[in-house]
Amino acid sequence: MPPYIRGNGAWERGRGWTSRGESGAIAWHITGAAMRLWYQSLTRPDAWPTYAKALRRTLDAGSNPGTEIVIHGIEKRGGIGDQYRYLEFIETSEVLENVARAEAEGFDAVLLGNIVDPGLRIAREIAGIPVLGLCESALLTACQMGASIGIVFSNDKHEARVAEIIRGYGLAGRVVATARMDVAKLTDLEAAFAPGRVRDSVLAQFHKAAEDCVARGAEVVIPAVGVAMVLLFEAGVHETARGAPVLCGPLALVQQGQAAVKLRRAMGGRFTSRRGAYAQPPPGQIEELRRYYGAIYPGVQG
Numbered sequence: 001m002p003p004y005i006r007g008n009g010a011w012e013r014g015r016g017w018t019s020r021g022e023s024g025a026i027a028w029h030i031t032g033a034a035m036r037l038w039y040q041s042l043t044r045p046d047a048w049p050t051y052a053k054a055l056r057r058t059l060d061a062g063s064n065p066g067t068e069i070v071i072h073g074i075e076k077r078g079g080i081g082d083q084y085r086y087l088e089f090i091e092t093s094e095v096l097e098n099v100a101r102a103e104a105e106g107f108d109a110v111l112l113g114n115i116v117d118p119g120l121r122i123a124r125e126i127a128g129i130p131v132l133g134l135c136e137s138a139l140l141t142a143c144q145m146g147a148s149i150g151i152v153f154s155n156d157k158h159e160a161r162v163a164e165i166i167r168g169y170g171l172a173g174r175v176v177a178t179a180r181m182d183v184a185k186l187t188d189l190e191a192a193f194a195p196g197r198v199r200d201s202v203l204a205q206f207h208k209a210a211e212d213c214v215a216r217g218a219e220v221v222i223p224a225v226g227v228a229m230v231l232l233f234e235a236g237v238h239e240t241a242r243g244a245p246v247l248c249g250p251l252a253l254v255q256q257g258q259a260a261v262k263l264r265r266a267m268g269g270r271f272t273s274r275r276g277a278y279a280q281p282p283p284g285q286i287e288e289l290r291r292y293y294g295a296i297y298p299g300v301q302g
Contacts, residue, residue, distance in 0.1 A: 034066035035109070035261045037254070038102035041071060042091050042114040043227070044079025050193040051227050055113075055250065058230050062254035069254065070107075072098055082114060083158040083186060092119040099123040099131060100298070108261040111253050115158075115224050116165055124278045128299040130260035130271045135162065137256045138222050138229075138249035139171050145245055146220035150213025152206060153180040154189075154225045162224045177216035179209035181228075189227045193234070202228070203235060214244045221246050 039059060045052050052073070059069050073079060074091050082088045095112065096119045102110050109130040112120055117133030124131050142149045151166070153159035159180055166172050182205060183189060191198040206228065210221045221244055223229050233248040240246060264271040272278050280300050281289055287302045 034064075035258065036068045036070065036107045037063075037257050037261075038098070038107040038110045039069050039071045039254075040095055040098055040110060040112050040114075041073045041226070042079065042082045042088075042095070042118060043073050044075070045073045047079060047187060048073075048190050048227070051190055051230065054193055054230050054234050058233050058248065058250050059254055061233075062251040064258055067254075067258055071113075082116065082118070083155070083161065085161065088116060088118055088161075095119045096122060096126070099127050103127050103129050104298070108264075109257045111257045113226055113250060113253065115226050115249070116161055121277065124272050125280060126297060127272070130257070130264060132253060132257050132260060134226055134249045134253050135165050135224075136169055137253040138247055139166065139169060139174070141252035141256070142220040142222055142247050143171070143174055145247065146218075147174075148176040148217050148219045149174050150177040150179070150210065150216070150218025150221045150244070151175055152209040152213065152221060152223050152228075153178065154183040154186060154228065155180060157184075158186075158225065177213040177218045179212045181205040181209055183225075183228075186225070186227065189225070189231060192231055199235075202231065203237070206232065206237070207241070210240045210244070210246065211242065214240050214242045219244055222249065223247075226250065 041055065043051065055071065059071070063069055074094055076094050077090055079091065082091055099110050099119070107129065109132065110123065110127065112118060112123070112131065112133045115135050117135045120131060120133040120136065139149070151162070153162060159178065163178070166175060181202065183202065188198065189202065192202040193199070206223060213221055221240060223232055223246065226249060229249045232246060233251070237246055260271060274280060280297050283301055286297060286300045290296060
């Protein structure tokens with residue numbers, strides 16, 4: 001899918017390659033860009049073509065002038081069924097490789113655009129640039145929008161995994177209600193971007209589930225599927241019938257990513273803590289570790 005290139009106030013259709021000749025990436029090129037963000041999706045572009053275009057439009061809506069966002073999907077193995085733990089594990093390997101690649105290529109931050117934040121804590125340990133996740137960013141933003149949160153899951157399998165992530169962030173106490181749709185096969189959401197029976201069914205299921213959350217005290221509703229977040233944003237669903245905001249996670253992720261880059265610059269290059277959870281091997285150990293593990297932790301000097 002070709003990128004859109006904005007220059008001199010005009011829109012032009014470009015080739016499906018970035019300026020570095022990277023296949024499978026979608027680039028938003030701005031002359032003199034103030035920052036470059038790597039957006040890592042867990043979808044395979046050829047399996048989600050309509051969603052890929054919608055995601056591009058959504059990210060453009062959330063980016064500031066001077067921000068370049070490059071979208072990468074899963075290209076090696078997988079990209080259609082991350083609700084299953086083993087498949088998420090397979091895809092996370094490519095995600096972590098791309099985090100290292102993004103830093104090496106001069107990107108200012110990496111945004112993990114999947115609701116289970118695959119590899120987020122590992123990525124923060126290895127990267128010297130900010131790495132943010134869709135779930136964590138959406139939850140933190142929702143906490144600023146309302147005192148209580150409702151979560152709408154795609155199906156019961158996905159619910160178990162996302163609920164585990166929320167507990168891990170220590171934010172389960174802010175979630176007062178959950179509900180779920182009946183979308184057992186996530187790739188079925190691709191068809192919902194076109195008018196028709198599938199779209200009507202998905203939107204109706206979400207509205208019913210969201211209203212149920214609001215009736216039980218939720219002040220903000222988060223659709224707990226990245227694809228559904230984009231679908232609802234494109235459909236103009238920004239609040240429930242009772243006036244509770246419906247948060248589009250990718251917009252929150254982009255805004256937090258831009259803020260993280262600015263904060264890191266203002267703090268002299270500091271952002272991710274190297275105490276405790278995200279500590280890296282000390283210089284006295286790194287050479288021994290590299291003899292056995294290869295080229296690891298490029299930011300650690302031996």
